[in-house]
Amino acid sequence: MSAHNENTCIFCKIISGAIPAKKIYEDADFVAFHDIKPMAKVHFLIVPKLHVESLKDCDETHQAMLGKALLLAPQLATEQGLIGFKTLINTGPEGGQEVMHLHLHVFGGGALSVAN
Numbered sequence: 001m002s003a004h005n006e007n008t009c010i011f012c013k014i015i016s017g018a019i020p021a022k023k024i025y026e027d028a029d030f031v032a033f034h035d036i037k038p039m040a041k042v043h044f045l046i047v048p049k050l051h052v053e054s055l056k057d058c059d060e061t062h063q064a065m066l067g068k069a070l071l072l073a074p075q076l077a078t079e080q081g082l083i084g085f086k087t088l089i090n091t092g093p094e095g096g097q098e099v100m101h102l103h104l105h106v107f108g109g110g111a112l113s114v115a116n
C-alpha cells in the first residue's frame with residue numbers, strides 16, 4: 001500500500017481539496033470528477049483516495065477497491081444521464097498513463113474521440 005502523496009500527485013491534491021475539481025461524487029474511499037480535458041461530451045474520472053500508482057501496482061489487497069471502482073462506473077454514468085458508456089484504465093507511460101495515480105475514465109454522451 002502506497003502512502004498518500006500530496007506533494008507530487010495532482011489527484012492527491014484534488015482528494016485533499018488543495019486544488020479544485022468539478023466533483024460529481026465522493027465517499028470515504030473514492031472521489032469522481034470531470035476530466036479537465038474532456039474527450040467526450042461526458043468524461044469523468046473515478047479515483048481511489050488511496051494513492052496507488054497504477055493497475056500494475058495492485059494486488060489482492062486492492063481487490064475490493066477495484067471492484068468498487070467498476071461498480072461506481074454504471075452508478076455515476078447513470079447519474080450523469082448516460083445510457084451507455086466506455087471505460088478506460090491507462091497503465092504506465094507506455095499504456096498512455098499521464099497521471100500516476102490509479103483512475104478509471106468513463107466516457108459517454110456522443111461521439112468519442114478515443115479509440116472505438
Ligand code: AMP
Binds near residue numbers: 034036090
Ligand atoms: P491518464 O492519461 O489515464 O493518466 O489520464 C489522466 C487524465 O487526467 C487526463 O485525461 C487529464 O486530462 C486529466 N487531468 C489531469 N489533471 C486534471 C485536473 N486537475 N482535473 C481534472 N482532470 C485532470
